[in-house]
Amino acid sequence: MFVLFKSGVLARRVLLCALLGGPIVPLVAWSDEGSQVGIDNFRFAPNPLNVAKGTEVTWTNHDDIPHSIVLNALGVHSKTLDTDGTFTYKFDKAGTFFYVCGLHPFMRSKVVVK
Amino acid sequence: MSTQSLDPNRRGFLKCMTWAGSAMLWTVAGGVPRSHVIGQAEAAETGFSFAQVSDSHLGFNKPVNANVTGTFQEALNHVTGMAEKPAFIIHTGDITHLSKPDQFDTGAQLLGATKMQACTVPGEHDILEEDRKSYLKRYGKGTRGDGWYSFNAHGVHFIGLVNVVNLQGAGLGDLGKPQLEWLEKDVKSLSASTPIVVMAHVPLWIVYQDWGWGTADGGQALTYLKRFGSVTVLNGHIHQVMQKVEGHVAFHTARSTAFPRGVPGVAPAPGPMSVPPGELKNHLGTAKVSLVSAKAPLAIVDTPLAG
Structure with a gap:
């Protein structure tokens, strides 16, 4: 497949x-x-992520270093994700939502909800 | 100084000085580089000194170093085993990997077993739990704000700063207004001849902005310190030795006792750097800092765990 x-x-x-x-x-x-975002070597992929309204998006950390997800516009801060840790958030509204890693804010991406 | 009294190694050392310049010397023994501030490292064998350890990341268990407790213990053994025992130990942050209680407990146990006083500042890995108060609850006694403090020892004024709570931009450290105001007051009454040692986790100077390796308002802090004749800034965070001298201010970052990180401009990302088996301990280590004279930079000797 x-x-x-x-x-x-x-x-x-x-x-x-x-x-x-x-x-x-x-x-x-x-x-x-398209509801999965991987974190590999300090990068989010896919970047950006396009989803339909109502989608639950799950981030999974594949790095040896912890990361977190911060969706500033939504006031969402995930817990710290250790290796293989996941965080899921449901996007109920359309829009473009930028996010960063709370520990390494140079890691940036966005979720585009239609 | 007469060369007749020098042993062959000492002659070799002096020979290197002729091409290495005046400030920093890298000697290579058994393939292991060590940095010395020339002419002061040896003088520092007597007198006041303290040891720096950093980035122990207790709880990290990935293949790059599956035994960070062991390497931290080894680093502390180096310190307690020194012929001229340092006055105390400073830990420049990331004591733990994930701020878990058992990770803090291991740190307290290992540091406590040295029977030496330990002075700490938090890294961003130490404030991940308990509403970001995990470090403060354990090490906050006698500190202000997020954990900053100062004290005097052997005529040196030590300042512990916290720059990991409110990361800026790409992840740059941040001191914030309350801490800067406190710092300004803290040093105001000191004479300019007082040696200053500043400890903070993220480098106070901009090492590599793209990875957030620097402190956004570090420059403001330095304006309060520039009138002093000797300022030494000791940082961790980047898991590798980098040094810079600017006027009377010497900046120094320490190795981690846990794992090396990628080199800026070379590695694609700042994650843990895998090294060939047997070479890990060349990338981990401790620093010993000695007061040589009140008006000169402090002598810093970085020692890898291997060798």
């Missing part, structure tokens, strides 16, 4: 399959595939 991260790639693949008359790869719900 492969995972498609970009809607452009997905759209092109679907179009190509349709033109060739081949089987269409089953579409996986965007909000399910």
Whole structure:
């Protein structure tokens, strides 16, 4: 199984399959595939993360060093995430939400909710 | 000084001085570099000295160093085993990795076993729990604000600053207005000939802004200190030795006793740096600081755990 991260790639693949008359790869719900953010080597990925309104987003720390998630505009501060630690937050409103790591604020990313 | 009284090693040392310049000498013994402030490190063998340990990260258990308790213990053994025992130990923060009670307990137990006085400042890893008061609850007695304080020892004025509570921008340290006001008052009545030692976790000078390795309002603190003839600023946080002299102010960062971190401008991120098996202890260590003369920078000898 492969995972498609970009809607452009997905759209092109679907179009190509349709033109060739081949089987269409089953579409996986965007909000399910895209609700995970990994933290690797002091970076958030994907960056940015695009989700549908109502999605629960989960961050997972894969580093040896603890991190945390701070969504300033929402007043959200996660607990400290040690290695393999997770934090989940449900985005109920549309908008672009910037966040940083509370311990290493040079780590920045955003969640775009539509 | 006559060279006749010198042993061969001493002659080699002097030979190195001819090309190494006047301030800092790196000698390499068995492949292990050691830094000395030339001409003062040896004089410092007698007189007042104190030891610095830093970034013990007790509780860290990843492969880069699965035994941080052991390496911290080893560092403290170096200190207690010195022929001229230092007057006390300073720990420049990140005593623990995650501010857990058992991690603080291990730190207190190991420091206590030295039977030496320990002076500490918090790192950002020490304030992760108990509403960010985990450090203050254990080490806050007799301090102000988030844990800052000062004291005098052997004619030296020591200042412990806290710059990890309210990180700025990319993660730069921050002292904040109340602490700066306290600092200004604290040093106001001291004579300019009083040697000053400042301890803080994040470097007070900007080492590498992109990773937040510096203190946003550190420059303001230094304006209160620049009239003094000898100011030594001791930091941790970056897990590697970096030094800078600016006027009468000598800046120095210490190695960690737990694990090395990447080198700015070289490593893609500031995480723990894996080193080949057997080489870890070259990257960990202690510093011994000695008062040589009231008007000269203090002599700092960094000692890796290996060697």
